[in-house]
Amino acid sequence: MIDALLSALPLVFEPANLFAVLLGTVAGLVVGALPGLTVTTGIAVLIPLTFGLDPLFALGMMAGMYNGGSYGGAIPAILLRVPGTPASVATILDGYEMTKQGKAAYALQVAVVSGVIGSVLSAISLIIFAPGLVKLSLLFGPAEYFWVAILGLATVASLLGDDFLKGLIATVIGLLIGTIGTDISSGTERYTFGLLEFADGLDIVVLLSALFAIPPVLMMIEEALKTGMPGDLLKLKRQGSVLADWRRYLPIWMRSSVIGIIIGVLPGAGGSMSCYLAYNDAKRASRQPETFGKGNPEGVAASEAGNGADNAASLIPALTLGIPGSGVAAVILGGLLVHGLRPGPQLFAEHPDVVYGFMVQMLLSAVMLAVVGGLTATRIFGQALRLPRVVLAPVIMLFVTVGVYAVNNTMFDLYTLLGIGLVAYMLDKLDYPNAPIILGVILGPIAESQLLLAMTISGGDPMALVSSPMSMIMIALTLFVLATPLWTVWKQRRRSSVEPAK
Amino acid sequence: MKTKTWLAGCIIAGLAALPSAALADYPEKPIEMIVAFAPGGGTDVAARSIARFMEKHLGGGARIAVVNKPGAGGEIGWTELARAKPDGYTIGMINPPAFNSLVVEGKAKYTTDDFQPIGNMVYDPGILVVGKDSPYKTLADLIEADKKAPNTIVIGNSGAVGSSDHIGLLNLNRQAGTTFKPAFFGSTAPVRQALLGGHVPAATMNLSEAVQLARSGDIRILGIMAEERSKALPDVPTFRDQGIDLVVTTSRGLAAPKGVPLEILAKLQAALEAAMNDPEYRDAAIKAEIPLHYLNAEDYKALIDLISKNLAETWKVTPWR
Numbered sequence: 001m002i003d004a005l006l007s008a009l010p011l012v013f014e015p016a017n018l019f020a021v022l023l024g025t026v027a028g029l030v031v032g033a034l035p036g037l038t039v040t041t042g043i044a045v046l047i048p049l050t051f052g053l054d055p056l057f058a059l060g061m062m063a064g065m066y067n068g069g070s071y072g073g074a075i076p077a078i079l080l081r082v083p084g085t086p087a088s089v090a091t092i093l094d095g096y097e098m099t100k101q102g103k104a105a106y107a108l109q110v111a112v113v114s115g116v117i118g119s120v121l122s123a124i125s126l127i128i129f130a131p132g133l134v135k136l137s138l139l140f141g142p143a144e145y146f147w148v149a150i151l152g153l154a155t156v157a158s159l160l161g162d163d164f165l166k167g168l169i170a171t172v173i174g175l176l177i178g179t180i181g182t183d184i185s186s187g188t189e190r191y192t193f194g195l196l197e198f199a200d201g202l203d204i205v206v207l208l209s210a211l212f213a214i215p216p217v218l219m220m221i222e223e224a225l226k227t228g229m230p231g232d233l234l235k236l237k238r239q240g241s242v243l244a245d246w247r248r249y250l251p252i253w254m255r256s257s258v259i260g261i262i263i264g265v266l267p268g269a270g271g272s273m274s275c276y277l278a279y280n281d282a283k284r285a286s287r288q289p290e291t292f293g294k295g296n297p298e299g300v301a302a303s304e305a306g307n308g309a310d311n312a313a314s315l316i317p318a319l320t321l322g323i324p325g326s327g328v329a330a331v332i333l334g335g336l337l338v339h340g341l342r343p344g345p346q347l348f349a350e351h352p353d354v355v356y357g358f359m360v361q362m363l364l365s366a367v368m369l370a371v372v373g374g375l376t377a378t379r380i381f382g383q384a385l386r387l388p389r390v391v392l393a394p395v396i397m398l399f400v401t402v403g404v405y406a407v408n409n410t411m412f413d414l415y416t417l418l419g420i421g422l423v424a425y426m427l428d429k430l431d432y433p434n435a436p437i438i439l440g441v442i443l444g445p446i447a448e449s450q451l452l453l454a455m456t457i458s459g460g461d462p463m464a465l466v467s468s469p470m471s472m473i474m475i476a477l478t479l480f481v482l483a484t485p486l487w488t489v490w491k492q493r494r495r496s497s498v499e500p501a502k
Numbered sequence: 503m504k505t506k507t508w509l510a511g512c513i514i515a516g517l518a519a520l521p522s523a524a525l526a527d528y529p530e531k532p533i534e535m536i537v538a539f540a541p542g543g544g545t546d547v548a549a550r551s552i553a554r555f556m557e558k559h560l561g562g563g564a565r566i567a568v569v570n571k572p573g574a575g576g577e578i579g580w581t582e583l584a585r586a587k588p589d590g591y592t593i594g595m596i597n598p599p600a601f602n603s604l605v606v607e608g609k610a611k612y613t614t615d616d617f618q619p620i621g622n623m624v625y626d627p628g629i630l631v632v633g634k635d636s637p638y639k640t641l642a643d644l645i646e647a648d649k650k651a652p653n654t655i656v657i658g659n660s661g662a663v664g665s666s667d668h669i670g671l672l673n674l675n676r677q678a679g680t681t682f683k684p685a686f687f688g689s690t691a692p693v694r695q696a697l698l699g700g701h702v703p704a705a706t707m708n709l710s711e712a713v714q715l716a717r718s719g720d721i722r723i724l725g726i727m728a729e730e731r732s733k734a735l736p737d738v739p740t741f742r743d744q745g746i747d748l749v750v751t752t753s754r755g756l757a758a759p760k761g762v763p764l765e766i767l768a769k770l771q772a773a774l775e776a777a778m779n780d781p782e783y784r785d786a787a788i789k790a791e792i793p794l795h796y797l798n799a800e801d802y803k804a805l806i807d808l809i810s811k812n813l814a815e816t817w818k819v820t821p822w823r
Contacts, residue, residue: 141701340789
């Protein structure tokens with residue numbers, strides 16, 4: 001392995017290939033920062049363009065695009081409360097609160113440093129563990145995936161916000177939206193009203209934009225009407241250094257990265273789940289869980305480290321078995337094939353220089369992100385916030401509509417965006433949290449389809465759900481996640497009864 | 503993304519087509535190529551790759567912009583293609599048999615006669631596979647196990663109900679008198695993983711999706727649902743070799759709306775054929791294990807009609823929906 005690594009290094013550091021990684025990282029930042037444009041789309045457009053190029057040049061661009069795009073989503077999430085990519089929803093929770101408190105620069109700094117650390121650890125784990133970790137993912141069948149989804153849903157408990165009942169209602173709304181579409185086992189259409197456009201359910205990008213982009217735009221307009229043109233609340237000066245505070249973040253970075261890597265290796269779970277699980281874990285472990293969602297930088301750190309750690313890890317099953325761990329990994333798999341690199345164990349024997357080169361490029365692009373994403377991007381995108389609100393609101397609206405239109409190239413999605421956006425605005429006004437909605441939409445269908453598969457395979461025997469050790473572990477984790485808030489409440493009650501004088 | 507693709511198309515077309523001076527009257531503006539699936543999928547990558555080479559062989563600075571219109575298993579994009587103006591400036595990818603089965607089910611807002619096939623590009627047969635440690639060494643083993651314990655063997659399916667996989671399994675059950683039950687995984691990656699992890703005893707998918715794992719010995723293909731053996735894996739028997747006349751393949755090809763002027767159709771067909779014979783394209787496709795299989799407009803139409811006829815027969819006996 002060391003030999004292959006060493007022989008790949010000169011190729012990676014050829015000027016052209018270095019430039020490719022840089023180019024990809026910058027392009028990825030822009031793609032990720034624009035709502036509606038996803039990393040998957042970016043790489044899909046890239047593949048045919050790189051047809052005749054040197055494999056490492058093409059793969060370098062893809063590696064850069066992957067890491068850059070994955071972080072890029074955090075920029076509008078923090079500055080504008082608009083998720084650039086589905087994975088950045090958990091970053092909004094604390095990131096946008098920090099912006100409101102005038103700590104945008106610090107929030108972006110936390111995001112980029114955490115993202116870089118997650119991506120770097122993920123790339124290192126890819127290089128070291130690629131063949132070994134695959135065995136882990138094979139232990140997950142439908143029953144195990146069902147429990148992973150349930151575990152994800154259990155984390156809703158930490159996203160509920162202050163009002164427990166409203167949070168639960170929001171979750172149920174999400175689960176109901178998730179039932180829209182065609183059931184793959186029976187072909188039955190549910191809640192599609194005979195519309196072809198609903199046959200696959202609501203598009204997640206449309207839904208995200210409607211839930212997270214429309215309400216803040218409308219609020220901005222509302223605010224501008226009330227107050228005229230307010231001065232900027234944004235100061236993008238240096239506000240402390242994340243690296244100086246490393247002791248505070250180190251445990252979060254480590255735990256979130258491990259979570260991100262594990263979720264990344266599992267196919268199907270994908271980026272947004274690792275952010276939620278990492279966020280939830282940080283909140284659970286924190287001494288002041290009540291400050292999460294109110295502008296605690298640790299929330300941003302957990303979400304972005306989890307997000308970054310998902311990237312390279314999702315390539316582990318893709319490279320070694322040809323099973324992509326995420327949508328992006330699936331497209332990269334296509335890119336590898338175009339260059340004649342057949343995924344599977346033999347890939348490492350047949351083309352060691354390219355495979356190891358690519359894995360090193362994943363690491364390299366993560367490091368480049370620290371430079372490009374930290375300084376340049378923050379300055380450039382930060383300027384957006386200096387715009388007066390009356391100008392900013394329509395500009396965001398423009399980006400969102402163009403991005404949403406680009407997903408399926410259909411007006412129908414824009415009507416859906418507007419309709420759901422208005423409902424989301426009302427829910428926002430009534431203090432319903434919208435993060436649980438999106439979690440319900442993503443996890444509900446996974447839980448349902450995997451349960452159905454598990455039952456089909458076992459011939460309807462419910463014991464199949466609890467028969468494997470991996471299922472037991474997932475169930476135990478779920479119970480642990482559910483019990484933690486209760487335990488905290490119990491502890492607080494006890495403390496207040498012991499020390500009534502205080 | 504549309505703009506981006508267009509821009510990219512411009513750049514490539516500009517680079518590739520500088521020398522050709524003779525400017526024919528078609529195409530005078532960019533040609534739209536509708537892909538009924540999302541960016542990044544197999545059909546999308548195939549479309550974007552062939553588009554680049556067709557631009558080259560259409561000459562005269564021709565531009566082809568790939569436009570994704572995903573949704574409802576392809577129905578949205580195909581309906582749009584069927585209704586487009588037949589002037590040669592809208593073409594699209596079609597994917598039989600899914601393309602036909604929507605019609606056979608009586609669900610689609612188009613019929614196969616609304617299209618003018620241009621040519622076939624990819625021909626990918628279905629297969630039945632088991633894991634490398636499976637007790638079923640041959641197709642006969644698996645069928646015998648089913649006869650001993652009917653209704654117990656579950657076969658992982660890489661699609662949804664009505665997919666080519668599903669139809670393949672229905673036909674197998676009909677012809678071999680078996681009672682295999684499908685478990686729908688919706689796409690290939692999860693069913694491949696379930697098979698490798700031993701969560702399902704066997705699975706159906708397309709040959710190109712399993713070639714690498716079959717070569718590395720991680721899975722064993724029990725039969726290919728094609729007329730003849732694959733050049734990529736000559737040792738693997740077809741179902742016909744084993745006495746079951748099961749032929750189910752998926753295809754990817756190009757079509758235009760019905761009524762395209764004959765000379766424009768001829769130009770498109772010639773460009774597709776030249777693109778598919780382009781050494782650079784062939785090389786990339788062989789490396790990527792894409793089973794290329796060119797058919798001209800006439801032969802492709804015959805194939806599409808044959809697929810429709812077979813589907814209608816299956817539907818009569820075992821409606822899948």
